[in-house]
Amino acid sequence: MALTPERKQEIAEVAKQIRVDSVRMVHAAACGHPGGPLGMADFMATLWAEHLNIHKGNLHDPKRDRFVLGNGHTCAGYYAALAFKGILPREELLTFRKLGSRLQGHPHRSAEMGIDMSTGSLGTGLSTAQGMALAAKLQGWNETRVYATSSDGESQEGQIWECATSAAHYGLDNLTLLVDFNNIQIDGHMRDVMDVRDLRVKYEAFGWHAVDVDGHDIDAIDAALHAARAETARPSALICHTTLGKGVSFMEDKASWHGVAPNDEEAKLALAELGA
Amino acid sequence: MESPPIKQVATRDAYGEALAQLGAENEKVVVLDADLSGSTRTKAFSKAFPERFFNMGVAEANMAGTAAGLASSGLTVFMSSFAMFAAGKAWEQVRQTVCVPKLNVKICATHAGLTVGEDGKSHQMLEDVTLMRVLPNMTVIVPADGPETHQAIRAAAALDGPVYVRLSRAKTRVVFDDDHSFTIGKGDILRGGSDLAIVACGVAVASALEAADLLAADGIDARVINMATVKPIDGPLIEAAARECGAVLTAEEHQVAGGLGGAVAEHLARTCPVPMDMAGMHDTFGESGDADELLAKYGLDGKSLAARARELMKSRDSMKREA
Numbered sequence: 001m002a003l004t005p006e007r008k009q010e011i012a013e014v015a016k017q018i019r020v021d022s023v024r025m026v027h028a029a030a031c032g033h034p035g036g037p038l039g040m041a042d043f044m045a046t047l048w049a050e051h052l053n054i055h056k057g058n059l060h061d062p063k064r065d066r067f068v069l070g071n072g073h074t075c076a077g078y079y080a081a082l083a084f085k086g087i088l089p090r091e092e093l094l095t096f097r098k099l100g101s102r103l104q105g106h107p108h109r110s111a112e113m114g115i116d117m118s119t120g121s122l123g124t125g126l127s128t129a130q131g132m133a134l135a136a137k138l139q140g141w142n143e144t145r146v147y148a149t150s151s152d153g154e155s156q157e158g159q160i161w162e163c164a165t166s167a168a169h170y171g172l173d174n175l176t177l178l179v180d181f182n183n184i185q186i187d188g189h190m191r192d193v194m195d196v197r198d199l200r201v202k203y204e205a206f207g208w209h210a211v212d213v214d215g216h217d218i219d220a221i222d223a224a225l226h227a228a229r230a231e232t233a234r235p236s237a238l239i240c241h242t243t244l245g246k247g248v249s250f251m252e253d254k255a256s257w258h259g260v261a262p263n264d265e266e267a268k269l270a271l272a273e274l275g276a
Numbered sequence: 277m278e279s280p281p282i283k284q285v286a287t288r289d290a291y292g293e294a295l296a297q298l299g300a301e302n303e304k305v306v307v308l309d310a311d312l313s314g315s316t317r318t319k320a321f322s323k324a325f326p327e328r329f330f331n332m333g334v335a336e337a338n339m340a341g342t343a344a345g346l347a348s349s350g351l352t353v354f355m356s357s358f359a360m361f362a363a364g365k366a367w368e369q370v371r372q373t374v375c376v377p378k379l380n381v382k383i384c385a386t387h388a389g390l391t392v393g394e395d396g397k398s399h400q401m402l403e404d405v406t407l408m409r410v411l412p413n414m415t416v417i418v419p420a421d422g423p424e425t426h427q428a429i430r431a432a433a434a435l436d437g438p439v440y441v442r443l444s445r446a447k448t449r450v451v452f453d454d455d456h457s458f459t460i461g462k463g464d465i466l467r468g469g470s471d472l473a474i475v476a477c478g479v480a481v482a483s484a485l486e487a488a489d490l491l492a493a494d495g496i497d498a499r500v501i502n503m504a505t506v507k508p509i510d511g512p513l514i515e516a517a518a519r520e521c522g523a524v525l526t527a528e529e530h531q532v533a534g535g536l537g538g539a540v541a542e543h544l545a546r547t548c549p550v551p552m553d554m555a556g557m558h559d560t561f562g563e564s565g566d567a568d569e570l571l572a573k574y575g576l577d578g579k580s581l582a583a584r585a586r587e588l589m590k591s592r593d594s595m596k597r598e599a
Binding site for chain 2: 062066068108109116117118119120121123124125126127128129130131132133134135136138139158159162163165166169170
């Protein structure tokens with residue numbers, strides 16, 4: 001089931017496009033969060049290109065897969081993924097965060113865009129994904145898989161651990177969580193603000209199938225997503241170790257790029273580095 | 277002649293019955309509880325339809341989000357706990373994941389208000405109507421009694437969108453017949469009168485009727501209105517009461533700030549301002565005690581309401597003289 005070199009290259013191109021689109025969107029909005037989408041681009045590309053059964057033709061199919069962006073502030077990358085899928089026109093991306101745009105500053109549930117849940121308040125997304133996974137089981141939608149993202153910072157929210165408890169209790173093997181672990185939150189590095197320590201061990205202790213993954217290694221992410229799919233009776237957590245701002249040297253691992261837009265000069269430099 | 281015995285039912289009991297009936301009729305109905313299914317009365321549903329019942333343990337925030345996810349997949353979700361926890365602990369989750377996306381989640385919260393009784397202030401939720409009423413997309417219902425609860429639960433299930441239903445632990449007086457017809461957004465005139473209007477919800481409706489009897493003995497005709505839907509409130513009914521009676525007293529086992537009192541005042545301030553008073557909690561928490569004793573202490577029994585009504589009429593009449 002390993003990816004062919006050609007397929008891997010295609011996914012890498014999708015990741016690059018997500019990064020380029022994210023920088024353009026946040027720059028055009030003159031506000032927003034560039035660091036997260038850049039760091040998450042490789043696993044978002046692998047998920048959306050290779051695993052997630054959501055496309056233009058099945059948005060209204062109740063049995064399609066579901067996706068919940070728990071760390072909703074990173075939605076520039078989500079909207080870029082929807083554009084990659086042809087669900088959003090790429091030119092609409094530059095309306096991000098502007099008055100009247102469908103592309104709200106944090107995701108708003110939309111049947112027409114296939115956005116399955118309103119998020120933005122940390123801690124809430126995973127529980128909603130759990131509800132979708134329970135609904136799929138209850139209604140016998142055996143092919144439906146529910147994917148949610150979260151982050152190391154979001155793991156400080158108590159609700160995450162309420163849900164970690166219940167998702168294991170209900171044996172939700174159709175639920176997969178991808179945690180963006182970049183060791184940075186708004187106020188600084190985790191070790192200085194609030195260290196969540198070893199999330200794999202924590203999820204394992206809660207009864208999940210949990211693995212550490214290099215969040216920039218497309219092959220490893222793909223393999224981990226396949227392993228999650230094969231899991232029975234347990235939900236899966238992929239702890240994706242990433243670098244905030246990945247691909248733009250002056251943004252990498254800098255807490256200051258969590259939630260600040262690049263100016264014209266910085267955007268130009270960033271896009272040049274990304275090869276846009 | 278002896279009056280017939282007063283029939284008493286706890287609205288939570290009526291909820292449990294209505295929910296189990298609904299479950300039999302509609303397989304899209306699922307129920308979540310947070311380890312209180314015996315007390316909230318969702319247990320009857322859980323016994324009848326175990327595959328559609330999810331006990332979420334003592335974790336209300338997670339329960340609210342899970343309810344939203346289930347509803348987003350086309351199910352009609354009832355979620356229950358004590359009002360303190362369903363409306364209090366899970367408020368932000370209800371806002372973000374239920375109300376923002378306008379999902380079909382029906383929050384049926386029991387043990388609301390002073391009549392929780394002996395458990396005291398930690399469990400006497402007196403702010404839930406306010407908290408839920410300010411949320412866009414949310415409908416708020418406070419049934420007066422058992423028969424109305426039956427109707428309200430069916431109406432909530434039929435409505436597309438979030439609903440908050442406030443229910444009581446204690447057995448309270450039944451004021452409606454079983455064939456009572458309840459419509460979301462419509463109040464009922466339970467007793468005609470034009471000297472003043474008493475607008476009440478929940479267990480305060482029985483007290484309002486009692487007050488009206490006491491006032492009638494003094495030759496005062498009080499109009500008694502049951503305002504079970506606090507949001508959207510029945511504006512025309514309140515306006516007519518204000519216009520025709522010239523004074524409005526509200527009654528609720530809840531903070532008057534933002535509760536029914538607040539809702540009625542907001543409406544009348546814009547449409548037909550008249551002298552008003554509000555019976556309920558005035559910026560204070562409750563305390564342990566017997567439910568009826570608490571209602572009396574905090575001015576929500578029939579006698580206290582009648583006294584408050586007389587004071588309101590006095591101040592209205594002196595305002596008239598000054599004008």
